[in-house]
Each structure stands twice: as C-alpha cells, then as structure tokens.
Amino acid sequence: MSSRESATECYVYITLPGETSFVTAARFALTTNRQGVSTGRLVYGRSYLERENAVPIDPVELELSSRTFSTTRLRGVFGALRDAAPDAWGRRVIKKRSGKAELSEMNYLLFSPDDRAGALGFGLDQEPPAPLRKFNQTMDLERLQELADAIIADEDLPQGAEAAQVQDLMFGVTSMGGARPKAVVEDTEGLWIAKFNRKDDSWNEARVERAMLELGRECGLHTAESRITTIGNRDALLLKRFDRQKTDSGYRRARMLSALSLLRAEDTYQDRDKWSYVFLVEELRRISSQPKIDAPELFRRMCFNAMISNSDDHPRNHALIAPNLDWTLSPAYDLTPDPLINEERRDLALDCGDMGRYANARNLLSQSARFLLKPEEAKAIIDEMEEIVRNRWYEIARREGVTDKDCEKIARAFAYPGFRLDIAETAYA
Numbered sequence: 282m283s284s285r286e287s288a289t290e291c292y293v294y295i296t297l298p299g300e301t302s303f304v305t306a307a308r309f310a311l312t313t314n315r316q317g318v319s320t321g322r323l324v325y326g327r328s329y330l331e332r333e334n335a336v337p338i339d340p341v342e343l344e345l346s347s348r349t350f351s352t353t354r355l356r357g358v359f360g361a362l363r364d365a366a367p368d369a370w371g372r373r374v375i376k377k378r379s380g381k382a383e384l385s386e387m388n389y390l391l392f393s394p395d396d397r398a399g400a401l402g403f404g405l406d407q408e409p410p411a412p413l414r415k416f417n418q419t420m421d422l423e424r425l426q427e428l429a430d431a432i433i434a435d436e437d438l439p440q441g442a443e444a445a446q447v448q449d450l451m452f453g454v455t456s457m458g459g460a461r462p463k464a465v466v467e468d469t470e471g472l473w474i475a476k477f478n479r480k481d482d483s484w485n486e487a488r489v490e491r492a493m494l495e496l497g498r499e500c501g502l503h504t505a506e507s508r509i510t511t512i513g514n515r516d517a518l519l520l521k522r523f524d525r526q527k528t529d530s531g532y533r534r535a536r537m538l539s540a541l542s543l544l545r546a547e548d549t550y551q552d553r554d555k556w557s558y559v560f561l562v563e564e565l566r567r568i569s570s571q572p573k574i575d576a577p578e579l580f581r582r583m584c585f586n587a588m589i590s591n592s593d594d595h596p597r598n599h600a601l602i603a604p605n606l607d608w609t610l611s612p613a614y615d616l617t618p619d620p621l622i623n624e625e626r627r628d629l630a631l632d633c634g635d636m637g638r639y640a641n642a643r644n645l646l647s648q649s650a651r652f653l654l655k656p657e658e659a660k661a662i663i664d665e666m667e668e669i670v671r672n673r674w675y676e677i678a679r680r681e682g683v684t685d686k687d688c689e690k691i692a693r694a695f696a697y698p699g700f701r702l703d704i705a706e707t708a709y710a
C-alpha cells in the first residue's frame with residue numbers, strides 16, 4: 282500500500298488572499314476508534330500563525346489559534362475541509378480511476394485533483410506543491426463528455442495506447458462537489474464548471490438550469506455567470522468559477538464555506554433540524570462583511586426556490602466566499618425547478634419560517650426581520666418576484682432554447698397554488 286493510501290495525516294495548504302500559490306497552513310489527522318467513531322484534529326503551523334497575512338480556514342470553527350481543534354462531526358472531517366473534498370460525482374470518478382471499491386475520507390482529500398472548490402489543498406509533504414498549471418481545456422469537452430457517459434454507465438475505460446491519455450483527462454475531471462456529471466475546463470477567460478446532460482435526464486437540464494439562473498437574475502438575485510455550449514448534439518452548461526480569478530501569475534483562489542459547514546450540520550437527513558434558512562441568516566449576519574446586502578439576498582433566494590419548487594436547495598447549494606479577507610454570500614448556483622405533483626404543499630430542503638419547510642408566502646414572511654427586512658419590504662419583494670416568475674419563466678426558458686415539450690414538463694414547478702394558500706399556522710406546526 283502506498284503512503285498516500287494508508288495515510289491518516291496530511292498537511293493543509295492554503296492560497297492566501299492576493300496570492301497564486303500555496304503556503305502550508307496546518308496539519309490534519311483523522312483517526313477511527315474500534316467503535317468506528319472518527320475524530321479529526323487540526324493544528325495550525327507555528328510559522329503560519331506568525332505570518333502577518335494569515336487567514337483562518339474557517340472564521341468560526343477554526344479561528345487562528347495555536348490550540349488543537351477536534352471534531353467528530355462529518356466523520357471527523359471539519360466542514361471547511363469537507364467543502365474542499367469531492368462529493369458523489371468526484372468520488373465516483375476517483376473510485377473508477379483507482380479501481381477501488383471504497384476509499385477513506387483521507388484518500389478522497391489526497392487523491393482528488395487540485396481544482397477543488399475554495400482556497401485549500403492537501404498533501405503529505407510539508408512543502409506545498411507548485412500550483413496546478415495544466416487544466417483540461419474547453420476543446421477537451423467532447424472527450425470529457427464521453428468519459429462522463431462511460432463512468433455513469435460503469436463501462437470499462439480504454440486500455441492500451443489510449444489508456445494513458447484517458448487517465449490524464451480523467452485525472453483532471455474534477456473534485457468539485459455535487460452529484461451531477463461535471464468537469465472543470467479552462468479557456469482564455471479562466472475556469473469553468475461544465476455540467477453535462479445525462480442521457481436519462483427527463484428534460485434538457487443544462488438549458489433549464491441556465492434559464493433559472495437568468496430568471497433568478499430578473500428577480501434580483503445575484504446568480505453565477507453561465508453559458509450553454511453544445512458538444513456534438515448535446516448541450517452542457519458552463520458556469521464561470523466564482524472562487525477563481527485568472528491573473529498573469531496564475532489563479533487567485535477564494536476561500537469557500539458551504540451553508541452545511543456554517544450550520545455545523547451533518548449531511549444526513551437525521552440532522553435536518555439544523556437545516557434552516559432562519560439559522561443560516563443568523564450565521565450569515567455574523568460572518569458576512571455586508572449583512573445588509575447578504576441577508577435580504579438570502580431572503581430572495583429562499584423565496585425564489587419556493588417559487589420554482591426547487592426542493593433540492595440543500596445546504597451545500599448555498600455558500601459563502603472570501604476572495605480577500607471579507608466573507609460574503611457567493612453567487613447563487615444549482616437552481617433547479619421540480620414539477621412536483623402536490624398542488625397544496627411543497628417543501629424546501631431547509632426550514633424557511635414558523636411553519637417549517639413549507640414553500641408558502643405566509644411562512645416565508647414569518648421570519649423576515651431576521652433577514653433585515655421590514656414586513657412591508659418582505660411582502661413587496663415576494664409580490665414582485667412572484668409576478669416575474671409567473672409571467673417570465675416561459676419566455677426566458679424559450680429564449681434560452683428550452684423546447685416547448687420540456688417547458689410543458691416543468692410548467693407545474695412555477696408559482697404553484699399552495700404558495701399563496703392561507704393556512705392556519707397550527708395546521709403545519
């Protein structure tokens with residue numbers, strides 16, 4: 282077994298604000314006892330703490346300090362580190378590449394390509410590696426899409442002469458989070474996440490997601506920059522990475538923290554009592570350098586999700602970023618409509634008011650003060666946004682190339698009747 286495979290400790294590297302290469306920030310150890318409980322421990326390096334420009338990996342859970350931090354949550358991987366690790370898709374790619382059925386959490390940190398979300402990196406050497414210079418390019422997208430298809434179908438990867446080239450491409454497929462097939466690619470502007478359509482998708486996901494980002498923008502949301510690219514006869518969505526900035530000397534990297542980490546929650550449904558926009562806005566107001574902008578922005582995102590029946594708005598689909606010293610809400614991403622059957626009650630993934638997860642105007646308004654909005658302001662936002670969603674979704678979808686047939690399939694997601702149902706609070710308590 283190689284030392285990487287059996288490692289229980291690693292170094293954590295960080296790209297400091299304004300810089301384009303790593304410095305060593307901390308040491309992270311992960312151990313599992315006989316009962317199967319994993320504990321993670323993190324200690325900042327002394328020389329890192331002595332730096333004048335040192336920044337914390339996580340401003341709440343891992344403040345700059347010489348103490349040993351310890352956690353058993355998230356299988357011992359601190360939220361900020363877990364946010365830098367691959368999710369369902371990236372893990373599937375790593376497993377396929379390594380030919381192993383299972384890998385440890387430490388393996389996932391160490392085996393994933395360094396295109397991960399945020400400013401962190403991981404390795405066994407105290408000296409950080411040189412920054413990654415070679416990324417897959419937009420012109421590789423066709424091959425990457427083929428690879429993604431093969432991974433989804435669990436097909437064998439090419440052998441012989443082509444194998445090395447495929448391994449190369451695959452190594453750069455991505456360690457970004459999420460479950461959908463994706464790859465990171467570069468062009469002259471910088472880095473993009475390519476989200477591929479799956480052959481078994483019910484509608485053209487790339488174009489529908491693009492349309493939602495545009496609809497969100499009309500509703501006043503700050504959404505990620507995106508464009509559609511067509512590969513062969515299939516569409517893919519390209520999302521400009523908001524955690525990377527191309528410069529002449531390389532890429533600057535923003536630190537990134539998911540809402541899951543901010544809420545100190547597990548990613549299991551059993552921990553759902555912590556999944557809440559109301560708790561999230563409290564954390565946001567504490568950490569954001571612009572709470573008066575970010576808290577109402579989060580309110581708009583929550584309302585938008587309710588109006589497009591986005592029931593997949595889980596806590597990894599919200600994040601904070603720190604391109605420099607200050608933390609702010611990241612642009613909105615992963616906005617997907619879900620044409621559910623129920624016309625009376627649809628739920629978001631997070632609690633959004635006194636009536637729990639109910640995607641309903643009255644519920645959304647119930648805690649508006651925490652989003653730094655007066656009741657009449659919150660009401661005006663909802664009225665205005667609902668009008669836009671109702672009147673504009675179809676036109677925008679068509680403009681973005683969603684077919685009429687696909688529009689029919691997603692139509693019931695928008696401004697569903699239960700959104701305005703006036704139901705006594707007690708009925709849903």
Ligand SMILES: Nc1ncnc2c1ncn2[C@@H]1O[C@H](COP(=O)(O)OP(=O)(O)OP(=O)(O)O)[C@@H](O)[C@H]1O
Pocket residue numbers: 370398457458459460461462474505506520521522523524593597598600614615
């Ligand atoms: N434009 C962006 N710039 C930087 N990071 C991003 C961007 N968009 C998404 N991310 C990061 O990549 C992850 C995966 O993206 P996304 O949520 O769109 O994928 P997904 O596979 O649809 O996710 P899910 O599993 O929630 O359906 C996000 O959780 C976020 O950390």
Ligand SMILES: [Mg+2]
Pocket residue numbers: 459460597598615
């Ligand atoms: Mg997602």
